[in-house]
Structure formats: structure tokens, C-alpha cells
Amino acid sequence: MQRAEFTEVWKSTKKLNKVVLAIMPTPVGKYNLITLEWFMRTSIKPPMLAISIGHTRFSYECLQVGDCFNVCYPSGEMTEAVKICGTQSGRDMDKLLEIKEDWFHGRYRKVPILKNAVANFECQLVSQIRSGDHTIFIGEVKYSWVNTEKELLFL
Numbered sequence: 001m002q003r004a005e006f007t008e009v010w011k012s013t014k015k016l017n018k019v020v021l022a023i024m025p026t027p028v029g030k031y032n033l034i035t036l037e038w039f040m041r042t043s044i045k046p047p048m049l050a051i052s053i054g055h056t057r058f059s060y061e062c063l064q065v066g067d068c069f070n071v072c073y074p075s076g077e078m079t080e081a082v083k084i085c086g087t088q089s090g091r092d093m094d095k096l097l098e099i100k101e102d103w104f105h106g107r108y109r110k111v112p113i114l115k116n117a118v119a120n121f122e123c124q125l126v127s128q129i130r131s132g133d134h135t136i137f138i139g140e141v142k143y144s145w146v147n148t149e150k151e152l153l154f155l
């Protein structure tokens with residue numbers, strides 16, 4: 001065991017990484033998607049999920065004005081979508097159009113549900129906590145959707 005710089009030690013803790021897409025309304029009535037590896041479940045009753053978003057992201061701006069987001073667990077067929085949503089900014093493009101995934105409006109606030117995903121969780125934004133250069137957005141799950149025919153994507 002030896003002491004090392006944080007990033008090096010952190011990298012050593014992962015092999016396969018689970019990622020999600022968060023989808024939220026934009027200030028102009030469209031939808032934005034972002035790829036995230038920093039997320040977790042934070043409550044059993046009611047079910048709650050937390051996502052951590054950097055302050056430079058367009059998604060951060062969106063969540064300053066919106067009150068909801070969907071957490072979408074991508075299937076193995078969605079690598080291209082995960083790549084686009086994790087490398088392009090919604091400031092420069094409409095990622096929902098760009099990823100060419102089938103979707104329908106959710107029940108809670110109409111935020112898109114991606115049909116090819118393994119699971120989608122519609123969340124109401126209930127609180128946010130600043131954490132260094134990111135903010136943790138906590139959502140209460142209002143509706144959940146599952147696709148039992150799909151396998152989860154690991155990066």
C-alpha cells in the first residue's frame with residue numbers, strides 16, 4: 001500500500017462503470033440529456049435518486065430553472081447515445097434529436113422516456129447540495145418504467 005494522488009487511487013477502484021443519462025427540460029421548452037457516472041439512490045421511502053452535475057454543464061443551468069429530471073439506465077444498444085450525451089453540450093446541439101432514440105413523454109412532467117433503456121425514473125427535484133465544483137440534485141421518484149428485454153450498459 002502506498003500513498004498516491006487522489007485521481008490515480010480513484011481510477012484503481014473501477015473496472016466496469018455503470019452510467020446513466022439524466023434528461024431535463026431546458027429553459028426554452030426543449031429537453032437536454034447528460035451522461036453521468038456520479039449518481040446514487042438516497043432513500044427507500046419515498047424512493048429518491050441523486051445526481052451530481054458540474055457547474056460548467058448546460059444541464060446545471062437547466063436544473064436551476066426546472067423542477068424535474070429523469071434518470072435513464074441505458075441498455076447495451078445505447079453506446080452512441082451515451083457517447084454523444086457525455087461529450088457534446090446542449091448549448092451547441094439538440095441532443096435528443098442527435099441521438100435518434102425512440103422516446104415518449106413521461107407522466108410526471110412529460111420529460112422524455114427512452115424506449116431502448118433498461119429503466120427510466122421520473123423525478124421531482126426536491127433539493128440541491130453544492131459539492132465543490134458540482135451540485136448534487138436530489139429527486140423524488142414519481143413514476144418508474146422498466147424494459148425487461150434489455151441488458152444494462154457498462155462502460
Ligand SMILES: Cc1cc2nc3c(=O)[nH]c(=O)nc-3n(C[C@H](O)[C@H](O)[C@H](O)COP(=O)(O)O)c2cc1C
Pocket residue numbers: 019032033034035036037038039052053054056057058059060082083085086087088089090091134155
Ligand atoms: C462516462 C461519462 C461520465 C460522466 N459523468 C459525469 C458526471 O457524473 N457529472 C457531470 O457533471 N458530468 C459528467 N460527464 C460529463 C458530461 O456528460 C459532459 O460534460 C456533457 O457534455 C455535458 O453536457 P451539457 O453541457 O449538455 O450538460 C461524464 C461524461 C462521460 C463520458
